[in-house]
Amino acid sequence: MRTTHAILTIVAVLSISCRRETREPLAGEVPSSHAERVRRGEYLAMVGGCNDCHTPGGMYGAADLSRRLSGSELGWQGPWGTSYPSNLTPHMETGIGRYSEDDIVKTLRTGKRPDGRPLLPPMPWPHYGNMSDADVYALAAYLKSLPPIEHRAPASLPPGQAGPPSLVFPAPPAWDVPRGAGVGGGPPPP
């Protein structure tokens, strides 16, 4: 019993001392060439769930990767109004072609677009913003490498206005109301 306890304590101490406190990448994580950065970015976009929201069909379990990340017309309606996942391909007029890699990184880190408009929920930027510099720049390089697709996602709507097809979120149940400091870009629920 005592041995088990000692082992558990050692494991706990080790895992605390291994915890990453900074955004420095772990050894072996830094892609060296542009092609490797793009590959790493594609991997991060896949496991980070970007396709779920930003690729047509993603929320129906069948993301159409031939139109990957070209935005969605399925709205998310909640206390923040209705938001539509943007076209993340580098199309100049309808996508984020005018954003530099730095602009993309800043948007993911601050939750604000280059023109100052905040990112509405459910875009989970507070989590993505914690990626290491190497990872977040790899993600930006990947987005810049996508084939540009012309598709304008619907503009977001203020609370109370009904838009095209939307997932409707009711006011949160009591348990889900934020109680302390947390992450999230939206206004507090009514």
Ligand code: HEC
């Ligand atoms: C749960 C759904 C969801 C997921 C997952 C998600 N997004 Fe978003 N994203 C959105 C929505 C909705 C918007 C539009 C928000 C608004 O209208 O302000 C958005 C906006 C953005 C924008 C702003 C583009 C512009 O319009 O200027 C960027 C950049 C972005 N997302 C990148 C990503 C990346 C990269 C990932 C994956 C690592 C990701 N998103 C995952 C829902 C999501």
